[in-house]
Amino acid sequence: xxxxxxDARRQGDTAAPxxxxxxxxxxxxxxxxxxxxxxxxxxxxxxxxxxxxxLGFAPGAEVTVLRKAPLGDPVVFHVADxxxxxxxxxxxxxxxxxxx
Amino acid sequence: MSAHCGPVSAxxxxxxxxxxxxxxxxxxxxxxxxxxxxLRTKTGNYPGVTVARYEGVARVGxxxxxIEDLPGTYSLDPISPDEQVVADVLDPGNPDLGTPEAxxxxxxxxxxxxxxxxxxxxxxxxxxxxxxxxxxxxxxRRGGSLDVAALRRALGVPVVGxxxxxxxxxxxxxSMLLDRSAWERPVxxxxxxxxxxxxxxxxxxxxxxxxxxxxxxxTRRIDSVLLHPLWGTLIFFATMFVFFQIIFxxxxxxxxxxxxxFDRLGTQVTEHVSPQLLSDFLGNALIGGVGGVLVFxxxxxxxxxxxxxxxxxxxxxxxAFLMDRLMAKAGLEGRAFVALLSALACAIPGIMATRxxxxxxxxxxxxxxxPLMTCSAxxxxxxxxxxxxxxxxxxxxPFGAQGLVMFALYLAGxxxxxxxxxxxxxxxxxxxxxxxxxxEMPSYxxxxxxxxxxxxxxxxxxxxxxxxRIILLVxxxxxxxxxxxxHSDAHLRSAGIDPADxxxxxxxxxxHSFAAxxxxxxxxxxxxxxxxxxxxxxxxxxxxxxxxxxxxLGQVAAAQNPDQPAEALxxxxxxxxxxxxxxxxxxxxxxxLLVFFLYALQCMSTIGVMRRETGSWRWxxxxxxYMFVLAWTxxxxxxxxxxxxx
Numbered sequence: 001x002x003x004x005x006x007d008a009r010r011q012g013d014t015a016a017p018x019x020x021x022x023x024x025x026x027x028x029x030x031x032x033x034x035x036x037x038x039x040x041x042x043x044x045x046x047x048x049x050x051x052x053x054x055l056g057f058a059p060g061a062e063v064t065v066l067r068k069a070p071l072g073d074p075v076v077f078h079v080a081d082x083x084x085x086x087x088x089x090x091x092x093x094x095x096x097x098x099x100x
Numbered sequence: 101m102s103a104h105c106g107p108v109s110a111x112x113x114x115x116x117x118x119x120x121x122x123x124x125x126x127x128x129x130x131x132x133x134x135x136x137x138x139l140r141t142k143t144g145n146y147p148g149v150t151v152a153r154y155e156g157v158a159r160v161g162x163x164x165x166x167i168e169d170l171p172g173t174y175s176l177d178p179i180s181p182d183e184q185v186v187a188d189v190l191d192p193g194n195p196d197l198g199t200p201e202a203x204x205x206x207x208x209x210x211x212x213x214x215x216x217x218x219x220x221x222x223x224x225x226x227x228x229x230x231x232x233x234x235x236x237x238x239x240x241r242r243g244g245s246l247d248v249a250a251l252r253r254a255l256g257v258p259v260v261g262x263x264x265x266x267x268x269x270x271x272x273x274x275s276m277l278l279d280r281s282a283w284e285r286p287v288x289x290x291x292x293x294x295x296x297x298x299x300x301x302x303x304x305x306x307x308x309x310x311x312x313x314x315x316x317x318x319t320r321r322i323d324s325v326l327l328h329p330l331w332g333t334l335i336f337f338a339t340m341f342v343f344f345q346i347i348f349x350x351x352x353x354x355x356x357x358x359x360x361x362f363d364r365l366g367t368q369v370t371e372h373v374s375p376q377l378l379s380d381f382l383g384n385a386l387i388g389g390v391g392g393v394l395v396f397x398x399x400x401x402x403x404x405x406x407x408x409x410x411x412x413x414x415x416x417x418x419x420a421f422l423m424d425r426l427m428a429k430a431g432l433e434g435r436a437f438v439a440l441l442s443a444l445a446c447a448i449p450g451i452m453a454t455r456x457x458x459x460x461x462x463x464x465x466x467x468x469x470x471p472l473m474t475c476s477a478x479x480x481x482x483x484x485x486x487x488x489x490x491x492x493x494x495x496x497x498p499f500g501a502q503g504l505v506m507f508a509l510y511l512a513g514x515x516x517x518x519x520x521x522x523x524x525x526x527x528x529x530x531x532x533x534x535x536x537x538x539x540e541m542p543s544y545x546x547x548x549x550x551x552x553x554x555x556x557x558x559x560x561x562x563x564x565x566x567x568x569r570i571i572l573l574v575x576x577x578x579x580x581x582x583x584x585x586x587h588s589d590a591h592l593r594s595a596g597i598d599p600a601d602x603x604x605x606x607x608x609x610x611x612h613s614f615a616a617x618x619x620x621x622x623x624x625x626x627x628x629x630x631x632x633x634x635x636x637x638x639x640x641x642x643x644x645x646x647x648x649x650x651x652x653l654g655q656v657a658a659a660q661n662p663d664q665p666a667e668a669l670x671x672x673x674x675x676x677x678x679x680x681x682x683x684x685x686x687x688x689x690x691x692x693l694l695v696f697f698l699y700a701l702q703c704m705s706t707i708g709v710m711r712r713e714t715g716s717w718r719w720x721x722x723x724x725x726y727m728f729v730l731a732w733t734x735x736x737x738x739x740x741x742x743x744x745x746x
Contacts, residue, residue, distance in 0.1 A: 054214075054217050
């Protein structure tokens with residue numbers, strides 16, 4: 001199979017991000033906020049990390065939080081020119097740098 | 101694993117080209133499949149997994165091309181059985197499922213940035229590829245643009261744009277299907293490394309002069325209402341209420357009409373055909389059995405009408421989004437809600453509705469739980485037994501006790517269904533990692549009439565051809581058990597029965613039938629629940645449909661009107677054993693029987709439809725087994741507790 005040994009965590013883009021107030025988890029962002037994906041947390045299963053990448057949550061991608069479900073979970077995001085809902089559990093595994 | 105597992109052969113049909121259709125969910129893949137193949141489709145299952153296999157034949161002039169519609173996926177790195185199927189079919193090194201000769205990939209022009217990732221993976225398989233670009237009209241509406249010819253050059257594989265409903269576009273694609281000399285394998289396969297792949301996608305978008313579509317304002321506006329914490333929730337419940345009303349209330353008169361046509365037909369036959377046994381067989385077993393199959397069609401057609409409207413418009417994703425948190429408690433996801441709701445009308449549409457769940461594990465867990473929802477066939481049984489259990493005058497506070505018992509039964513059914521789904525989900529998740537949850541929120545789109553009609557047609561066709569046979573066979577078998585052996589008039593007279601008294605004769609027949617022999621043989625199993633052989637006959641007969649229990653018991657009790665047997669039942673006594681002569685329907689036995697019907701899979705139509713949806717007898721057997729054990733245990737506990745209290 002053409003499967004790739006996926007490891008987003010050692011991606012070059014953001015090799016050693018300086019800890020700053022802008023760094024957050026995607027799940028912590030409120031509706032209306034924007035962020036840029038920096039990397040996927042190490043605790044996330046490789047297959048899930050790979051899927052998040054395929055869904056557009058790739059390092060460098062711009063994500064906007066659109067809205068939360070009435071019960072607080074899941075959350076709709078705008079990423080890679082489309083809209084997708086993730087549960088908080090998955091969104092918590094995505095590191096972002098807040099841009100707005 | 102070889103070619104002869106499952107209804108659709110995995111072997112390539114010789115002499116015809118085989119193509120596979122690959123694409124993300126919501127990319128217009130199924131619409132394209134239906135447009136190309138029309139109604140020449142058949143469904144089956146991939147060997148060993150709960151994944152449906154859809155194949156169709158596209159006719160182009162004289163030629164026929166077999167197209168396999170693979171499950172929708174966002175990636176070829178599989179994380180679910182459905183995606184594993186896609187990966188396996190497209191893997192030339194894995195010939196088990198029959199590698200296609202070429203691949204059609206549907207790409208949604210409005211989500212090009214994401215979709216090109218999947219295309220990159222398909223291109224890496226080395227199979228010849230043709231890209232079908234969908235939703236270009238929507239791209240234009242939202243102010244985006246794309247140079248298709250430039251994209252074709254940049255990709256190095258043919259790209260055909262289609263607009264849904266456009267015959268010209270379809271004709272271009274059809275001619276491509278025949279002339280596959282133009283289908284090229286990419287000269288240089290796209291990179292596999294993630295960051296290089298991102299660069300590859302960006303360079304493609306640049307070469308194709310891709311103008312990103314604006315956020316869909318129309319969709320955002322609709323969402324601000326439909327996903328509003330208050331209005332959205334209210335609209336959701338209103339929608340689900342209408343949905344349920346339609347498969348429950350609107351379907352009922354249609355089903356009654358089908359039933360009455362077959363009843364009349366059966367009566368005609370019984371009146372005009374002799375001898376008695378043949379006419380009974382034709383009228384009750386055969387015509388009754390066919391009626392018993394067709395009676396489900398209005399419900400199935402209405403269910404798929406509504407599901408395809410909800411899905412095609414994009415609302416199904418929104419409904420699932422609103423319900424997800426609640427369903428997550430049962431280990432399921434939002435989309436399972438629609439299936440469980442449908443199961444309140446009948447487990448048949450409920451189980452068929454699990455098709456809208458993208459994950460095989462969720463589908464399977466929901467299917468195992470769905471038969472526990474209180475379906476409409478349980479109602480007549482509940483009404484009869486509740487009537488025996490508590491008098492209509494009994495009140496608990498301001499509420500009638502009968503209503504409370506019924507409410508408790510509905511609640512227990514729903515709770516047990518969720519609990520069962522949770523257990524099965526846990527059980528199946530032990531193998532393999534937990535699936536992440538993600539759900540695309542597609543733009544609102546007008547459902548296409550053609551797609552809706554196709555969905556209804558294929559659901560009804562599949563039910564008739566695969567499930568109908570099972571239902572018919574079991575109906576005939578049960579009829580034989582309940583009616584044989586025959587008794588001559590002389591025999592009846594010697595037993596003290598007047599052959600002219602139809603009620604007495606039919607009671608005598610059923611009391612001395614093979615079913616009665618079985619009822620007596622299985623008495624030890626049900627004795628701890630308080631059931632005697634007479635109740636066992638009713639339980640056996642109800643396998644054809646739960647509500648049949650009422651009429652069968654009425655026949656056993658020699659009720660004047662077998663459909664209203666309550667009065668006759670109160671006089672029934674144990675005919676032998678330690679309780680001989682005592683009242684049969686004590687509160688303990690009646691309550692145990694209610695609980696038994698709550699849990700037992702007394703419905704071969706459900707078994708049949710599970711067989712069809714999972715492609716094997718294994719899961720129906722598991723469901724029947726676990727539900728029987730559960731039913732017996734819960735009924736035994738009920739019998740013990742109620743017996744001790746009364």
